[in-house]
Amino acid sequence: MSLSLSKHPSFSGRPGPVLVVVADGVGVAPPGASNAVTEAVTPTLDALTSSELYTELAAHGPAVGLPTEDDMGNSEVGHNALGAGRIFAQGAKLVNQALANDTIFQTEVWKTAVEHGREGTLHLIGLHSDGGVHSTNAQLYQLLWRAADDGVTSCAVHILHDGRDVAARSALAYIAVTEAVLAEINAVEANAAGAQRDFRIASGGGRMRITMDRYGADWPMVERGYRTHVFGEGRRFASATDAVETMYAETDKGDQYLGEFVIERDLGAGGEPAGTIVDGDAVIFFNFRGDRAIEISQALADDHFDQFDRTGPAGEPRPSVFYAGMLQYDGDLQVPTNYLVNPPAIDRTMGEFLCAEGVASFAISETQKFGHVTYFWNGNKSGYIDEELETYIEIPSDNVEFDTTPAMKVREITAETIDLLRSGEYRFGRLNFPSGDMVGHTGHLPATVEAVEIIDEHMAKLVEVIDELGGVLIYTADHGNADIMFTEEQGVRSPKTSHTLSPVPFAIHDPNYDGEYQMVAAAPGPAHGLANVAATVFDLLGYEAPADYLPSLIGF
Template identity: 30%
Template structure:
């Protein structure tokens, strides 16, 4: 008996695997480049080998091998106008869609993104491979703030305790806007409320103005919001305002950081009061100094960063906070006469650099027992293939953010065509990917094989409708060749997508649409039973008679293996 896997993944996809009855290792291997495509992959005893040289698995060892195809950018839409998928000739996908199929969510909270946000290739493959929803940092923080659990955050509690034990002063530094790219104003509000809850006497807010991910002059609105919030809470002080250009440089332009630093530490900048700050900022606008480029405005001399103070940097995106964290916590990379505050206690919202020693409120999550790792732990061979544009997605992201291959995992990267834009060659390398997968399936070496087809997404991004149609047709042809090989070799074929794109090539005004969509994506299977739902829990699970326990990490939302469908 073989059980259908229900996996909490980006596209709510499933995989079939079966019990391996005995240990099997290739007894010999060839170091020659003997693949038909002459693309060596994998390694054997430190020797570079191809994926097809060693002996094949026995069908008595693996009852039902699986071939998973992830189509990039293949969404479902009933809107005909601008729908490249609907207007393409795709007889293979059309036929398979009449069999075992389901429509699956691939955006927003379904894949660990903020509500309503379109999916993407990285998140899609991460969730598919992990067999569970992988919440992105912004969502993890949103949930902690909205539920109030931010108050219980161990690093935050430690920071508050440190502040109370030292001098009763804590500083919050970060981008204050609702842009949602580097930070979110609601996170800052949640931190202030939590710090107040822990009865730290003084909380100072250092407001980095946006104007890049938000309107260039939207800062006055956010400043006003913060002042109203402080008044309502009867807690907190708006101490400094400085543009992200200076506070959040990422290009080693340390002279920019110096301007922000001297304002934060020494109060170097224009002085203002809370009552006059809106007027001051509007005056800056009148002189063409917009939010991003605001030089320091000092609202509280007492709010300067001083000896023994506690600091929290609350941006969750790493790249534009590394330099400031290094400046306050490790070393200054600029010359200044301003004395550096002694014995600062610095914490960061997320990991800005793996080598930084600072405590983290939301450290990186370790994605244990992702599908590839679980297969390796069972001694099962696997093969991952994609062309260059999507190779990282079937390896690094599918494997939970791990660069190195797992044991018994082999990989193949097919070169993407070297053209200026992919509308000039809409089929990209789909035929070569298909040919490689046909070889691998016919070799019967791997219980699990997977590939990605890039054309619908990459050509969809060009906005060229006619090219997107051709991209979908080329993808369908390649899938057809793989399907035939699967039928001949006893593989169950499963097809899904990571997000939508090519099904919407026109916007509501008839112009080009080049972005991903929030549309559902297909899940198709050549198995004998039809999916009954969109699979709200999607962790790989197996029937009891397999005698192979599914990874605990993949069972977090699975009722029981007995409830799974049989094929």
């Protein structure tokens, strides 16, 4: 399909570039002790958010393609919306639809997984919570019950503690519910011959300790998960509850940082791990979000994988298994080959239109969010749209707990961005400052306040360069996080490490502004959310947005 844009009838743009700054996780919530954004000293952000060219945008629920207003936004769907200019049904909603209409269980992928599970063991691996950002336990339970109904007698669940999209220490409550579901399934005879079901938790660990790395930031983390799930390497416990209770007594860290564990049958009597992965088994990764599912998918399914040695402790080869994801996590890389639900087909993105018009652009962040300003912004597509017109810069992230380095790579991202802007080669640029989100997820309020103050300091530098070049700066965020850092009940504070349902800021800084346009007044909602940003960018570049894009946030 040939893409093109029409010139704007009344606005030709500014002489300098348009820059979009996404302050990841910096939402808008009432001031107070739990709000790291308002607790921080932020003269630059205050000036931006008090100008006449300011509004607030919805960044959760239906506004970003999620099922309900109770569904938190996240960086992936947020950047999808920013780059697509329209709302597409996203992971959780797609999976819910496929479960509701039973189509997920009619696929050849499900049928093949069940067939392998009848002969061997069906393994389900994924984030274990109801956070709704990467997975939901409700979907896990539907898979478990259907597997049992379809004749699977042996099923091993490998759980990854959350403590990030949900309360920091909530793993025990989730384990209790899952154990009850498994017991209920096991209580029913598998067939008329009286065969017994063996559905059980087999292994697990914290999501920031094993399995769920992203963007190649920490392959040893994936290797730990691989060896835990596949070969049963790790500390042995009689149950997942015992594992968590023991680790709680040893550390004050939240669930996301708890170490790996393996359940051993007849603990202490020389028993075997409860659910190693062996030849002929089937493995389903039940997360629907892609970023932290890609690497473990490659480790379990890629014949040409070379990031770490996949042989067992006694030199045994990696098992040959049937592997599937809940969705295909990377369509360009085809990871994985087998998947249960088709991902959203996002086409005609902002980047595709700009490349078709010959507009040179850049995208930059550090490793933790680099994929968001590239892969997700471009509609879940890897690589360049047009390498002649685009420059993507990834600054390597440090492998640390981010409350120890609140600046993360904000300084480096800013310095690189300034060089790109001053080069005169680019008409449009986008960047992501990750620290409001990544430090916010630690639940450490002082560190998050410091992170926001560093963002403010470097926003001032970017504003100065935009003024120098006669360009336009857009300041926004992809979802909330740093804006609510704890909850308080009866005087007891509990860290809130998850995203929030807060709206996000949207401000335009235009040093040449002379009243040519105005911010459109509307309440945050599905028609006034992140997907409206793309048309606004087109306006500021001097183009009309495609007719099916959500309306611009400015009017002329």
